[in-house]
Amino acid sequence: MGLYRANPQDGVVWITGGSSGIGRALAKMLAAAGYTVAVTAREGDEIEALIAESAPLSGRILSYPCDVTDEARLENTLAAIESAAGPVVLAIFNAGTYVPVAGENLSVRKFRRTFDLNLQGVINGLVPVVRRMQKRGFGHIVLLGSISAWFGWPTTAAYGASKAAINVMAQSLKYDFDKINIRIQVANPGFVNTPLLQLQQTASMVPALMTPEDAASRMLRGITRGGFEIAFPKRLVWGLKLTSMLPRPVRHWVINRLTRWSSRPLSFGRAGSRRSNDA
Structure with a gap:
């Protein structure tokens, strides 16, 4: 018998960071598939509009605001x-932030903010939900990583490091979760065209840009099919997987070419680093 895989009849989906971007699109798709979806986002985030949009769907979306x-x-x-609402059988830890870090303008605050949300924010929800799933004898967990976890990209010293930690944590926990019938997956999406990306003025420098709806659709397919890593889009993933095996000087040159980073002025890092927002 294989590892547990969530279905709407067993209980509730819990999504953190569900007010925008991938989380919002994924919440609607899961509700359309018949799930009851509990969305956690910060106070003041626009969840009511999402709930109204989901009214015609076979499932429903509920709001549970929290930092x-x-x-x-x-x-x-x-x-x-x-x-x-019922037992949480699928927990998707999607809440996160991208704070660009420029090497010429380092800040402890940027690293702390990123790790507090992207890593500790996941752990804060992961620990109690796993305890409950373990008592029931089954569960399904998805952690949101990033392709930036595989090696360093410009401005991702904090973000990429936090997502690398997510990947290693998931890999480590899988050994034990397999024994207690809790499926764990890590989703490593490519670049998604969210308001946050536009705010940071980085959308023009990233390859294979996706819409949140496209990203959520690919993520949902991965959740449904199972497997440990959900990485997309494939045309970018395979290229980066191969790039990760190159000698570091060659990889550095490739990333510089992809992002056109060497032509960017140093002042870019200073301007972009002042703003942050949750995904």
């Missing part, structure tokens, strides 16, 4: 979801 960096409150949020 994922608040450990105690996030655990209480999970308890509230299960008390009101």
Whole structure:
């Protein structure tokens, strides 16, 4: 018998960071597939519009606002979801931020903010949900990584490092989760055209840019099919996998060419680093 794979009859999907981008699109697709979807985002994020849009769908979307960096409150949020809507059988930890880091303008605050949200924010929800899944004897977890986890890209010293940590954490936990019937997957999407990417003025320098809907659709296919890593788009993934095996000087040259980074002024890093937002 294979590892558990979530289905709508068993319980609820919990998505963090579901107010925009991939999380929002994925919440609607899961509701269309018949799931009850509990969306956690920060206070003030536009969840009500998402709930209204999901009204005609076979499933439903519920709002459970919380800051994922608040450990105690996030655990209480999970308890509230299960008390009101049912057991969480699929947890998708999508909340995150991209704060560009320029080597000539380093800031401890940027690294702390990134790791607090992208890594610790995942752990704050992962620990209590795994305890509950273990008691029930099954569960399904998806962690959002990034292709930037495979090697360094310009401006991703904090973001890429946090996503690399997500990947290694998932790889390590899989050994034990396999024994307790909890499926864990890590999704490593390519570049997604979100308002955050536009705000950072980086959309023009990244290859194979996807819409949030396209990314969510590919992610949902991966969740449904199973398998450990969900990486897309394939045309970019295979190229980067091969690039990761190149000698470092060659890889550095390739990334410089792809991003046209060597032609960017140093002041770009300073201007872009002042803004951040949750995915």
